Every structure is written in structure tokens, then in C-alpha cells.
Amino acid sequence: MTTDDAAPGAPRERAEEHPLDPGALRALAHPLRIEIYDILNQYGPQTASSLAAMTGESSGATSYHLRALAKHDLIREVSGRGTGRERWWERPRGGISFTNPEALKTPAGKAATQLVMSEFLTRRHQQLMRYVNETLTSPEGLDEATAMVATSTLRLTPAQTEALITEMHELVLRYGDLYRDQTGADLHPISIRTDVFPLPEEGLSS
Template structure:
């Protein structure tokens, strides 16, 4: 999830976060819960509580707040009165900067949400690189890849590349993805980051 200053027309299911929705999400536990549902598929408040070290009461409360804004929903025909199952609707979440640039409170909420998501990505990558290679089946070790590319871009070139890469990745994701619970499938996280380095200095 990254800010899109000039978003392309959204696909069905895509959603731009702004206003009350953005403020509601600006809580580290809510971002964690949204991430868990994105990564692992439907979960209960109890199972998510175990993952994040919180009580099921706390996760239930925050899930209900996310549901109020349509960020998560109950799974139909699953669970009971005592144990609800939750899922995240498909589609990308886009942080709008057009509104937040004019409203200091929204600007801060956008910064907090983005920071929490980025922190989650960094922790997932760090956990993978720190794990014992022998603990991962050989076919999964062979399938994984970490890659960094460096280049010079003008702003319009970087914007065009990001747009093209997003369209390509979305198309290929739908071609190859499995449903949760499919034989041989496990959660996988894809990263593609393209941004200007902040410590750059013009050469004299």
C-alpha cells in the first residue's frame, strides 16, 4: 500500500482510503489485523489474537471497527454465535494524498497508516532472511527471490514505470494465484518498491 498522487481508474473492488476510513485505520493493531487477513485468508478473532499477542476481546473490537468502514467483513455461512470468521474483501487499498495534503489530521493519519504497513513488510522480509534455510523445503527455497535494481529516473519516468509495473503485476497475480487452502499452496508476499532515495545530493 503506497500513496498514489494521481491514481489510475480503479478496478472493481479497489478502494481509495480517505476521510473517516483513513482515520479509523490509523492504529497499529488494525493495520496488523488487516495484514493478517490479506496474507493468510479468513481468520477468527481468537486466531488473530494469538498471532499478535492480544486477547480475542481486543481483536474483536478492532475487527468490528474495521468492518464499520468496509475494510473487513464477516464470512457468510461460517462460524457461530460464539466464533465469527472474518475476511478482507479483494481489491487494492490506495492511500489518497489529494485530501490529506489539505488536512493536517488526514495527512498525519496517512503517514501513520503507511508507516505501519511498511513496518509490517520490513518485518516479514527480515523474518524470511533470518530464518534457517534448511527449515524451508527445497522447492520453496528455489522459488524465492530477493532482487534490487538501481537506476536514474526523472519523475515522469518513475511514475510511468510504477503504473506499468502495477498493471503487469495485477494481471500476472490473477493468472498464477491459488486460493487459501489449495493443495501445496502457502502464503507468499510480493514486494515491488520504486522510490527516490532521500539522501541524494546534486553533483556539482
């Protein structure tokens, strides 16, 4: 599982995707830290106070977890912004992978990986269901021009699957390069989910 930085204000050069080292993975493996990390990813730089308002936690708690994330370079302080009493934090540019082969060699690493992936996927599902429920009960309904919720099932070889994943990933990266730093009216954070995975073998017919 990977996640790419979509927050505004990042440098234009594309950073390479990298797996989290075991220490960073274990540091991230806390529900509130994952929520904080994802908010910085989706909505851009925040302070401990603004994160407290968004998560329902105290600013003391968010400040503590921000420092823990920063210790492992998962986030960083925004240079030249804020004061000593109100520090701004951001997620560095670039994609990361939660599946580090080295981390998966140990029980602690496996547990941390499972927790991080489970929390992220749960958060994504909650956001999707909130959107669906809110739009279904609104007078306007689902706007198919600005949202897509679809599932397709294909029968592909491993090589064809790899080609599909590569092309989809490149498309998302290209749009990120084009529009990541734009400013102006009528802009909204957009979540892009690209899930490609094999179905259980027992469901396949010859």
C-alpha cells in the same frame, strides 16, 4: 502507498484500486488494527480467536477492533461461515491507496496517513528480516528459485518511471488473476514488494 488483496477466496473479477476516505484512514490508524487488517490480507479469513493467537492479544481486543474496521467497510463478515459466537472476517477484494489528497489537507489526516504507512512498512521490513535471518541460519539457505531480494538503481525520466511502475503493477495483477484462488498442496502465501521512488537530489551528479 498501495496494498492489494492477495488473500484466497475472493471473487474472480478484478476490483478497482481506491483511496481510503479520511474516516476509514483514521479508523485504520491503530497498530493492532493495521496488524489485523494485514493478516486478513495475507492469510485470508480469520476469527477473533485465531487473530488473538496470531497477535498475542485477547479475543476481546481483536473482536473490538474487528468491529471498528467493519464499521468503515475495511473488512466484512464472511457470508455463510461461522456462528453467532465465532464470526469469520475477511478483507474485501481490491487494491487500496493510503494517500488520499483530501485526508492530507488536515493535520489529523496527515498524522493518520503517516502512522498507517509507517506501521505497514515496518511490518513488511520485519517480515523480510525474519525470512532472511531464518534462511541464513538454516541448512538449506536462501532458495533463489522461490525468493528474490534485490535492489536496482536507474536514471529515468518521469515518463519512463511511470511506464516502469505501470508495467510492474500490471505484472503483479496478472499473476493475482491467474493464481489467487488456486487450491492444493505446496501452496504458501507470498509477499510481493514493488518499491519505486526518487532518491534525494543532493546525491545526484551532473
